[in-house]
Amino acid sequence: MQRRVVITGIGIVSSLGEGRAEFFQNLLRQRDCIRKIPEAFERSYRFKSRFYVPFPPLDRAEKEIPTRYHGFLQGVQKIGIVSAKLALEDAGYSIIREARAFRIEELPPCSVCIGVGFIGVEEVFRTYAAHTCTATGQQPQCNGLPQCNGLPQCNRLIIPTMMPNSVSAWISILFQVKGDCFTLNASCASGTYAIGEAYRRIKDGYVSVVLAGGVECLREESGCAMRGFDVLGALTKSEDGNPMPFSNRRSGFLFAEGGGCVMILEELEHARRRSAPIYAEIADYRSDSDAHSILQMEKSGVQIKRILEELKGTRKIDYLNSHGTGTILNDAVEARVIREVFGGSRNQPLINSTKGIIGHTIGASGAIEAAVVAMSIRESKVHGNAITDPLDDLNLATRTMDTPVRYGISTSYGFGGHNAGLLFKRYE
Numbered sequence: 001m002q003r004r005v006v007i008t009g010i011g012i013v014s015s016l017g018e019g020r021a022e023f024f025q026n027l028l029r030q031r032d033c034i035r036k037i038p039e040a041f042e043r044s045y046r047f048k049s050r051f052y053v054p055f056p057p058l059d060r061a062e063k064e065i066p067t068r069y070h071g072f073l074q075g076v077q078k079i080g081i082v083s084a085k086l087a088l089e090d091a092g093y094s095i096i097r098e099a100r101a102f103r104i105e106e107l108p109p110c111s112v113c114i115g116v117g118f119i120g121v122e123e124v125f126r127t128y129a130a131h132t133c134t135a136t137g138q139q140p141q142c143n144g145l146p147q148c149n150g151l152p153q154c155n156r157l158i159i160p161t162m163m164p165n166s167v168s169a170w171i172s173i174l175f176q177v178k179g180d181c182f183t184l185n186a187s188c189a190s191g192t193y194a195i196g197e198a199y200r201r202i203k204d205g206y207v208s209v210v211l212a213g214g215v216e217c218l219r220e221e222s223g224c225a226m227r228g229f230d231v232l233g234a235l236t237k238s239e240d241g242n243p244m245p246f247s248n249r250r251s252g253f254l255f256a257e258g259g260g261c262v263m264i265l266e267e268l269e270h271a272r273r274r275s276a277p278i279y280a281e282i283a284d285y286r287s288d289s290d291a292h293s294i295l296q297m298e299k300s301g302v303q304i305k306r307i308l309e310e311l312k313g314t315r316k317i318d319y320l321n322s323h324g325t326g327t328i329l330n331d332a333v334e335a336r337v338i339r340e341v342f343g344g345s346r347n348q349p350l351i352n353s354t355k356g357i358i359g360h361t362i363g364a365s366g367a368i369e370a371a372v373v374a375m376s377i378r379e380s381k382v383h384g385n386a387i388t389d390p391l392d393d394l395n396l397a398t399r400t401m402d403t404p405v406r407y408g409i410s411t412s413y414g415f416g417g418h419n420a421g422l423l424f425k426r427y428e
Helices: 020-028 059-064 075-090 121-136 158-162 166-175 190-203 224-231 268-273 302-312 328-342 362-379
Strands: 005-014 094-097 102-105 111-116 181-184 209-217 258-267 280-289 319-321 350-352 407-414 418-425
Touching: 005 020, 005 075, 005 190, 005 268, 005 362, 020 362, 059 075, 075 094, 075 166, 075 209, 075 258, 102 166, 111 166, 111 190, 111 362, 121 158, 121 224, 158 166, 166 181, 166 209, 181 190, 190 209, 190 258, 190 280, 190 362, 190 407, 190 418, 209 362, 258 268, 258 362, 280 302, 280 362, 302 328, 302 407, 302 418, 319 362, 362 407, 362 418
Parallel strands: 111 181, 111 209, 319 350, 319 407
Antiparallel strands: 005 258, 005 280, 094 102, 209 258, 280 418, 407 418
């Protein structure tokens, strides 16, 4: 007999706020978090996209993470640790801070599975600049990077900083989670893959609790990370930064420097025994690959259609949190597939794009959007889309709505053709 999997805790650190409640309320209000790019970004390059979403502040990390580790940790690790702590607290676990780590009372043997899109680039760039400038004996043009005696600083801990597994490892170390611990990478679908694989591990009986989610930190002071997306023509050209997914006026996605979301997934009976809060049940997970292009979505959409059809089955889906980047091709393909799977707008679930409000957080995006569906099911609220001139024949949420959600789906489609989707169900 396959076991049922529920979500009992949600920890989010985002440009919209820290913690589940603050984030969701600001999302429902569609609070503006878009900012003009800093002047420092354009010292050697003129951006086509004029707006971005800055990396969220990490004040809580500085206060709560033991100071002995501050020199080891960068933004991507800190945001993962804080998200995990928030999720554990939200799930009702008692956390006791000790000198070297946190002790979680009554936490059974469990796993850590975190999705990451990119390694944190800031320290890599600094250390590379320090090494190359010292090796050549030349005075560098550091373009605003922090300097030490006229040279960029070389981080002696650059190897553990660069390791893609570092976020999962630090969560394991600080919360003393001694089960299997690993990282998944599937570009923009990384967070969805991580939650899906965690769901499978619980469903198939390997473990009863998993800390699962996605994180990203593309913050760095020169704007080089954003430039990489800008030269591809992938970013929004709108006059106010609004990417407007599924609008005829869309021109690309809104670059966000990052964010993080970790959720506590539990086997249902384990959650019930400890009277844990339950946001939603995960009812299915599907993934596949376009096998087409390292950058572009395959135009027929046949692989993402297969995922949606399998998640839908014979069920009536009430809500779809779409991939919804705001790029010309992706939105067109996704919109066509939605019509093919569900029919015309009257038969479609309510559709929105969280990326249209918080920007595209790459490796964190799928986890954040999964959490949004779980919270929407629990609260019977779906956030609106901040768009004008919408594409025809789509059941887009034009405003934040109070509506019952029994079944909801979140989908992610990443560079390289990585596709994934999760089906959520109201726990009854």
